[in-house]
Amino acid sequence: MLTPENNQTEIMRRQSDYKPPRSLSHWLIGRPLQTADAPEQTIGKVIGLAVFASDALSSTAYATQEILGVLSVAGTAAYDYVFPISIAIVALLAIVTISYQQTIHAYPGGGGAYIVSRDNLGEMPAQIAGSALLTDYILTVAVSISAGVAQIVSAYPSLDPYRVQIAVVAVILIMLLNLRGVKESGTTIALPTFFFVAMMFVTVGIGIFRSLTGTLGVVVDPPELHVAETLVAITPFLILHAFANGTTALTGVEAISNGITAFKEPRSRNAAITLIWMSIILGSLFLAISHLTGQVQAVYSHDETVVSQLARTVFNGRGLLYLGTIAATTVILIMAANTAYAGFPRLGALAAEDRFLPRQLTFRGSRLVYSNGIVTLAVIASLLIIVFRARVDLLIPLYAIGVFLSFTLSQIGMARRWWKIGQLEEGQEVVEAGSVLRYEEGWRTKMLINSFGALCTAVVMLIFAITKFREGAWVVLIIIPALVKLFFTVHSHYKDLAAHLTLDRFSGLPSRQTRHRVIMPVSGIHQGTLEALRYAKLLSDDVTAVHVSIEPEETEKVQKKWKTWGEGTRLVILDSPFRLFIEPLLEYIEEIIDNRQPNETITIVVPQFIPSKRWHHALHMRTADFLRQELLSKPGVVITDVPYQVRRHQEKE
């Protein structure tokens, strides 16, 4: 079973027989998987579209509504601007799509904004992109789930008081699903997306048909319109504001560029084609919904979503098709949150591997997923939902800045990459962490395309930040720099630590230590103390027992017993007039540390009582624990706990 591998230093390897026992978590998330079980499946274009498009496509469920929301302050007359604004957004979508085509081909190993920025722009931009993306993953969960719950409430208004609770339960369910480890290739997960696309095309198809044939009416019994008391004028600022709100339709477009490795070979080509299909579906659905919203005179309301108003007008009431559309929209919105659950833990693990985030995020749980990241995401998103009472309109101003910031950084990075490629000679190769640089014809054009993309997304980001500053965008403008600062603080801790502990250029420890002093605090003399004393004497001949005297009678007893049982060991009694235990002991130990000779090791042997039942702890002073806590931070001492258990209890069990 043990097989030596090496002659000089004996290295043995053995397989642990340990199998995790059955527990509640098995039932919740499934039996533990072995590391060797990691799945290696890849997916085709159709499934890929379903898997990666849910986030992007789901935004059609709220983007039009959020445009209406801004225009409402100028009265329903301003609704005429919805369609033109939507056209501008679709144009932006086209630019971003073309720009990302190039990223996908350049980074076949996955080209998220974090990797592209890191390889081309340096640490700081990479961390900015990272924090922007992490923030937006969290917001994606909060926004999508809140929007999904809004759909449910539109169909069943009596559920309105339970919005927050429903949303939090949904967040937890998706968390469990992801802790279980959803197989991305599963067709199960593709179904809702296709169902949604189908239902939406049926809705807008019938809607446009009825509109053309003149049989499409307007919303019957519209929900209460939410407008300001006094209407404001239609200003360019207002139009830009509405435009900014609508750009939330573009969130999720970057998902495919992050997940290229999941595609079948030729990966980049398949991913690129999928991206184009996704953009076409997204753009056409968005335009159609925006157009029909105007036709049916849907209004902005907290009580019923625009999709719900549209669907019940198109389908003449709340029949089966209406309910199908609402169900599909709800499910796709929840699926969109699922995309964030895939992205956040992976990006977290990537940044943690680069030592910008706590190492715990690289830890894969029993089901081979980054459990800590998944739980972190769920907790923060739940808090957001609770704070913002699951209201999409309150969350939207925080959303999308991060997306456009990472779009911009990613494309600036790409532009810089093309420029670097332009400097190479033919045949030359430069290997970077995320991709390989080779000279390419036409690098100038490609650089221009990415630069133009970067410019557009940067402008949108600015519009977003300015028009929505007062509504909440300022929060993000504080959070992202704060996160970046935090990431670098974490990084410098890990870097310092590694530099301090590294064995590179390490010449070995100073010459062998010779003297070993042992100090043993005793509060009462009993069998446990004697066992600890025996251990102390096993370590060294230089043992000093220390008793802190709080009650004189107690000290008298200790002294007497020590003469009988102390085996001649030196006992120091520290009088503690203020009845403190830890402090005088620490003072004494510190004095010894200060007078320590070089090459002297000091060990503190602490007899520690281990109760057989947990609640027994309440009946003991736990001084050993306090002492340990204090002593651990003193350099140059080693702390040894000699536990004594009351075994009679254990034998009984």
Add this chain to the structure above:
Amino acid sequence: MLTPENNQTEIMRRQSDYKPPRSLSHWLIGRPLQTADAPEQTIGKVIGLAVFASDALSSTAYATQEILGVLSVAGTAAYDYVFPISIAIVALLAIVTISYQQTIHAYPGGGGAYIVSRDNLGEMPAQIAGSALLTDYILTVAVSISAGVAQIVSAYPSLDPYRVQIAVVAVILIMLLNLRGVKESGTTIALPTFFFVAMMFVTVGIGIFRSLTGTLGVVVDPPELHVAETLVAITPFLILHAFANGTTALTGVEAISNGITAFKEPRSRNAAITLIWMSIILGSLFLAISHLTGQVQAVYSHDETVVSQLARTVFNGRGLLYLGTIAATTVILIMAANTAYAGFPRLGALAAEDRFLPRQLTFRGSRLVYSNGIVTLAVIASLLIIVFRARVDLLIPLYAIGVFLSFTLSQIGMARRWWKIGQLEEGQEVVEAGSVLRYEEGWRTKMLINSFGALCTAVVMLIFAITKFREGAWVVLIIIPALVKLFFTVHSHYKDLAAHLTLDRFSGLPSRQTRHRVIMPVSGIHQGTLEALRYAKLLSDDVTAVHVSIEPEETEKVQKKWKTWGEGTRLVILDSPFRLFIEPLLEYIEEIIDNRQPNETITIVVPQFIPSKRWHHALHMRTADFLRQELLSKPGVVITDVPYQVRRHQEKE
């Protein structure tokens, strides 16, 4: 500085120079006191009356009102029974006083129900008395403070919504006062009692004078009467119920018998005379208040206390004398809580010394008081006040059962003590823990007196339990047995432990252990690991390093580095297919423990990283902590932490 005391075993004694640093607690409760500073003052009869009578006297502030409260359900006609009931209660007071006279003389060292029961009736009755008393101390705080707040609210009705807050703040203030350690001899603390007695005698004096001269009217603008919708008949049960409520006037009478040691010599005589004076004042005030209540036709109300109604009728409105009476009543009620703050921690410490309560209760804090007991009392009383919304009428049904239970036990104990004395021969002495038994003439009479007292209080207790069972007395009938059970569970833990660890009849540990195996878990190889390795090799030549392999690349690195730096030490690699760290390691260690030879010691050396800043903990796995937690409960292994600190940070500081 170090002075050897003994030739064979070197025992040295030193005074710790450690002075507790200034902190917030100095400001709150005063600078720490040395053990030698413990006060040894004793007090005379007058101050003694003031110090120990506040609890008993304060009950005159609510006892009459609580009788009215019960009678209210039969309409105000039933109020005619108040005075006769009060006479019965005063008769009971006389019996208890005579009975306690004997206790005071028998136990000059302090004769609380706990001690008397323990010495004469055994462990179980003592613990019943103890839990009854502890429960009642808590209720004294809750009831007195709530009643004090009720007085304040009577004078300033606008404070009504803040009852609970005011009460909790008062509990905390008295807690701080007691943590500071109130000198019982202080005349400061005697003033409020005298003020109260004076104001009450002025009130009832003027009241009776005006009543005799026919100038005493009835309550002007009486508060809203709280009566049931349908009046019930006046039944014997109702009268007994009202009587039971009124017996709360007797709470606190036992205080003097607990505090005999505080009196000047001749202690017992002084204490006995003080008790008689207290009973006379208490009885006369109570009777006078009950009488005048009927004269002025005061009514039972949640909004205004009976004392307030009486005082403003006697003084013709809310003038200075009225406010003085209310202030005096409020202060005495809060002082009564103070009595409980003195009693609870002392009884707690006594029971803890007898090992029926956690040892922590014997610990005297920086001001030489039993801090843990004081804080425990404050926390539980605050919870009670919050749960019962500071309402006296809701708390009263829980109150006083405990008092009468301990009265009864104490007097049965005394009766048994007389019987034991009767069995002694002249001149014979038996020394018990709390007193000395000597033959006495007339032991039969004294036994009869105590037996009669016990009978009376037992009957009252039964009346109390039966008439108030449904109102809440059942809670106490559950809590007291539960507490007794808990005390015995605690006791058996301490007893087991002591039996297991005792050195009586201990023949010494088995022969010296010979083999010392060291196991050292390593997760990465760095300077910290090497220091731990050096330490491990200092302990023994038999060192095995164990690496749990979670990531294959990491393991590859560890293996390579170990060949360079491992100094030839054996390395065991445990493959962990489920990516668990602790479990495979534990399994391996357990296997070694199971195969352990007799006389073999196993030490686990754990390299433990100690971050220089507390928050850095969040960036590390803390596996050392988890491992320690698990290993401590395994018999036969010793755990050693070799800490490595990043010292560069520390040098910077």
